[in-house]
Amino acid sequence: MLTYKIFYGIITAAWMLIRKIYFKRYAITHKEALKNTNPVREIQLVKLVRWSITLSSAIWLFTPWLNFAQLNITAILRIAGIHIGAASAILFYYVHEVLSDNWSPILQIRQQHELITDGPYKLLRHPMYTAMLLWVIANFLISSNWMVGAVQLLSVIILLVVRLPEEERMMEEAFPQRYKLYKLKTYRLVPYIY
Numbered sequence: 001m002l003t004y005k006i007f008y009g010i011i012t013a014a015w016m017l018i019r020k021i022y023f024k025r026y027a028i029t030h031k032e033a034l035k036n037t038n039p040v041r042e043i044q045l046v047k048l049v050r051w052s053i054t055l056s057s058a059i060w061l062f063t064p065w066l067n068f069a070q071l072n073i074t075a076i077l078r079i080a081g082i083h084i085g086a087a088s089a090i091l092f093y094y095v096h097e098v099l100s101d102n103w104s105p106i107l108q109i110r111q112q113h114e115l116i117t118d119g120p121y122k123l124l125r126h127p128m129y130t131a132m133l134l135w136v137i138a139n140f141l142i143s144s145n146w147m148v149g150a151v152q153l154l155s156v157i158i159l160l161v162v163r164l165p166e167e168e169r170m171m172e173e174a175f176p177q178r179y180k181l182y183k184l185k186t187y188r189l190v191p192y193i194y
Contacts, residue, residue, distance in 0.1 A: 004078055005061050008142045011085035012057050015092060015135060022096045022103055029101050042106035045159050049132075052155035056148045057139065069147035081141025088134035095120055095128045107167055115175045117182055125186050126164065132156050133189065164188070 060066050096103055098119035104110070120127035136156055140149030171179045188194050 004082075004142050004144070007082045007085070008057070008139065009061060011082070011089055011135075011138065011142075012053075014089040018089065018093050018096060023105065025101070026104055039106055039108075041162070045162060046105050049155045049159050052151050053136070053139070056151045060143050060145055060148050066145055066147050069145045071144050071146055073141060073144040077141050078144060081138045084134055085138030085142060088131045088138055091120065091127060091134065092131040095131060099128075107163065107170060109170055109174045113174060115171070115178050115182065121186070123186060123191050125168070125183065125188055129156075129160055129164070130189050132159075160189075 056066075098121065099116055102110070102114055102116055120130075124130055133156060136149070136152040139152055140146075143149070168179075168183075175182075
């Protein structure tokens with residue numbers, strides 16, 4: 001169990017470090033934002049995901065409170081979870097790198113905003129959300145805890161249901177023809193499926 005907790009902690013720390021680095025960068029460059037879409041709602045959505053993942057992770061890592069929700073998942077699946085978690089962190093970092101100054105924690109179109117179609121965006125319109133989904137799947141498999149999995153997955157699903165349509169609408173308004181063509185050549189979240 002300790003080994004799984006160590007890997008879970010390392011992957012979570014990697015995600016937090018990546019986000020912290022890019023959030024600092026965003027804080028410097030965000031001043032020229034042109035349009036926010038309901039920033040209060042956006043901030044609440046970000047907090048929901050952050051706190052659901054942080055609290056469920058901390059409780060599972062450092063207390064016995066979620067022991068009642070432990071499942072008997074095989075070591076092979078838990079090790080697969082470690083690999084999925086590592087891949088999700090790499091994808092998360094890569095997406096931030098490709099987005100560069102176009103990334104923001106809330107939905108917004110900024111001055112000189114670009115439509116990114118390189119890297120993971122060649123195949124997926126929302127690879128950062130794909131990375132998030134992979135991360136929560138990894139967290140569930142590594143922890144082998146249905147409560148951790150349910151809480152984290154539910155928060156990310158809420159984020160996706162609220163954000164995805166709005167984000168695509170904003171991009172269509174900002175890049176009317178280009179985004180419509182881009183949508184025809186890409187998948188939303190899951191390569192070759194959706």
